[in-house]
């Protein structure tokens with residue numbers, strides 16, 4: 600997911616900035632690419648466009664490499680370990696709330712503030728085993744404090760239940776499967792008088808049988824590739840290659856591509872050492888467009 604700015608009064612920010620682990624919440628999400636990797640990425644995209652290779656076929660060793668910014672794992676808040684020019688464009692467009700706090704609070708005056716947080720690599724550290732990406736108690740307390748003041752949502756590529764199991768805060772909105780599975784709070788902070796009805800929005804539910812089929816196929820096709828892991832994220836299937844030796848990435852990409860070719864309705868996306876086969880949310884799902892679905896539910 601993308602990085603987000605935490606926008607909160609000082610009393611809320613204090614616990615967040617107290618712990619090095621929580622500090623990443625304000626600056627991490629999608630990494631600023633280095634100039635070299637941006638150039639490499641652009642070159643790859645140009646090559647693919649020239650060869651008429653669309654996103655449906657975009658599972659290759661190169662794309663897996665280009666989309667695996669492991670260097671970010673070790674980039675601490677306000678680090679000087681990578682050059683300023685690498686990050687300047689990113690920071691101009693999406694500045695950290697810590698460096699723009701006054702400007703942001705000024706701009707937010709009179710507006711309704713809603714917090715959108717990523718989970719993996721933001722609220723939790725990136726780890727080898729996706730089932731062990733636990734968040735710290737300090738982070739949980741910080742998110743809980745934020746939710747007392749602002750409607751707060753966690754948006755993730757993971758399935759919603761898994762994110763909830765990690766976070767365990769009933770007062771949040773959870774958007775799983777990159778937004779195709781949204782559930783509102785089941786518990787409301789005491790100071791909120793008008794308790795809204797809990798929202799559940801799953802506009803792509805007609806894709807469930809297809810996704811389960813794809814999950815089983817991928818499990819079968821990848822079982823001979825050591826270190827690979829297939830994760831069922833309900834409206835999305837993720838194929839992890841973090842623990843796969845690089846010499847086997849081509850083979851894994853080939854298997855993903857072969858499964859994808861049988862499902863033209865699905866799209867392929869790349870995350871941090873993970874390829875996702877997912878329902879495109881800009882097409883009509885379950886009879887109506889996703890964004891309209893959200894509006895109707897509100």
Ligand SMILES: O=P(O)(O)OC[C@H]1O[C@H](O[C@H]2O[C@H](CO)[C@@H](O)[C@H](O)[C@H]2O)[C@H](O)[C@@H](O)[C@@H]1O
Pocket residue numbers: 600601717718719720724725726727728729730732754755756757830832837839841870871872873875
């Ligand atoms: O919500 P996103 O930012 O799009 O990321 C979704 C993926 O997150 C999880 O994978 C990532 O974190 C794992 C645990 O740290 C790590 O092992 C993996 O390499 C990362 O890609 C999740 O397991 C995936 O299913 C999601 O697609």
